[in-house]
Each structure stands twice: as structure tokens, then as C-alpha cells.
Amino acid sequence: MTAQAFLFYAFAVLAVISALGMVMNVRNTVAGAMSLVITMVALAGIYVLLEAHLVAVIQIMVYGGAIVVLFLFVVMLLNLRSDDFPPRRQRLMKLAGVAIGVFALSTTFRLFGGLPEPPLLPEGYGGYREVGLALYTDYLLLVEMISLLLTAAIVGALILAQRRIG
Amino acid sequence: MVPLDHVIGLSAILFTIGVIGVLTRRNLIVMLMSIELMLNAVNLAFVGFNRLWPGEPGAIAMDGQIFVLMVIAVAAAEVAVGLGIVISLFRNRSSVNVEDMSLLRW
Numbered sequence: 001m002t003a004q005a006f007l008f009y010a011f012a013v014l015a016v017i018s019a020l021g022m023v024m025n026v027r028n029t030v031a032g033a034m035s036l037v038i039t040m041v042a043l044a045g046i047y048v049l050l051e052a053h054l055v056a057v058i059q060i061m062v063y064g065g066a067i068v069v070l071f072l073f074v075v076m077l078l079n080l081r082s083d084d085f086p087p088r089r090q091r092l093m094k095l096a097g098v099a100i101g102v103f104a105l106s107t108t109f110r111l112f113g114g115l116p117e118p119p120l121l122p123e124g125y126g127g128y129r130e131v132g133l134a135l136y137t138d139y140l141l142l143v144e145m146i147s148l149l150l151t152a153a154i155v156g157a158l159i160l161a162q163r164r165i166g
Numbered sequence: 167m168v169p170l171d172h173v174i175g176l177s178a179i180l181f182t183i184g185v186i187g188v189l190t191r192r193n194l195i196v197m198l199m200s201i202e203l204m205l206n207a208v209n210l211a212f213v214g215f216n217r218l219w220p221g222e223p224g225a226i227a228m229d230g231q232i233f234v235l236m237v238i239a240v241a242a243a244e245v246a247v248g249l250g251i252v253i254s255l256f257r258n259r260s261s262v263n264v265e266d267m268s269l270l271r272w
Binding site for chain 2 (some may be wrong): 005009020049052059062074107125139160
């Protein structure tokens, strides 16, 4: 096993364990958000192994640095201690979750062994230059639409979270 | 060399964990975090498949990673709006339990 494959499996196990920790942890929402950070950072490591360096950096900056901090901020703002709600309608939802999980896993695991070997990478793959070139030439319209979406989201978040006066 | 079918398998496992989180938890904030987890699983699949088809020298194909950047931007917008909704619901109901938000439910 090469060092890259070993690192991949280490990051994968870390990501799955911390994702499970986030979903299963019913006592402490802050700990759940921290588990989410670990998952994001492990995924960024896998992106580096897949030669997606810019995406890895942005993953850590946006997910680890902004989104999870936003979650933590809201959890602490609302002063939530535990969400140990009394169980109701739980069994049906758990069954549905397991059924969807089995379906997703079985469809994906049919791919196993069916994917070809990844080819050798051309020079510059995953770097700032190539991603930026593609972003600002072929996908310029997409970038503009995303900027509109972000503006709308800012306005929406401000209006939703503001305190009503009067 | 990273085994790509295992990357896709990891993506499926993470997505499944996210689905189970959305369906079984009733804390709105944890449900939003599970949605983030699902988006991340999809991003991982995008990056993996882009590694599989990287284009050629002179015509490097970065489409998968561009989509990942777009998904990250949409996720950020979604979290901002979603948490705004959570805060305003908490102000009205003093709870983040989805069972308490049944006004629009049949």
C-alpha cells in the first residue's frame, strides 16, 4: 500500500467516525458541530490527495472557518444544552433512513472494481491558474449567478433574523 | 495512487450518514448540519470523478472542481438563510425541535 493510499484510508476512517459522531450525538450540539469540523478537515485532506489543492484550501476556509463557526454561533446564541427530546415517530424515520442508506450503498458498491485507473495528470491540474481560467472564461455566467444568489442570501438572512420592531 | 472506487464508496457512506441524520434527528440545527454532510459527500464524488477525467495538456478539464466551488457557495448561502430561519423560529417557539413546528403540517 502506498503512502497516499494509507493517508486516504486514514482520512476516510476519520471522516466516517466523526460524521457518525455528529449524527449520533444527542446530548451536545456543540460537540456535534466540532465533529463536523473534523469531517470537513479530513475531506480537505482527501481533496489534497486527489490533487484538488485549491478546492482543499477553500473547503477548509469556507466550511471549517465560516459555516461551522456560524453553526456554533447560533447554538451558543440560542443557548441550547441538550436536545434529548422524548422519542416520537422515531421508528418509522429510522426505518426510512436505513432503507435509503441500503439503497444508496448498494447502488454505489456496484461501481466497485468498475472504475478505470486514474490517468496521469497534466501539468497544472487543480492549481489556481487552471481553476481560475475555467471559472472566469467558460463559467463566467455561473459565477455571476452565484454572486446574485449570495446577495439574495445575505438580504434574506438579515430579514429573517432581525428582531421585529413595534 | 488513491483508489477511486473507494473514494466513491466513502462518498456514498457519508451521504447515507447524512440522510439518516436528517431523517432521525429532530434538532433543526443538527438536521442542517446533516444536509451539509450530504453536500460534502457529493463534493467528494465530484472531485473523485474529475481526478478520473482530468483532460489533456492544453485542455485541462476542471469542470468537477468548478462545480464543487459552486456547491460550496450554495451551501454557504443555504446555511445563512437556514440559520436565520432557525433563529426566527426559536424566537417564536422557544424550541428547535421540529415536532414543535407543525403549523403547516397536515
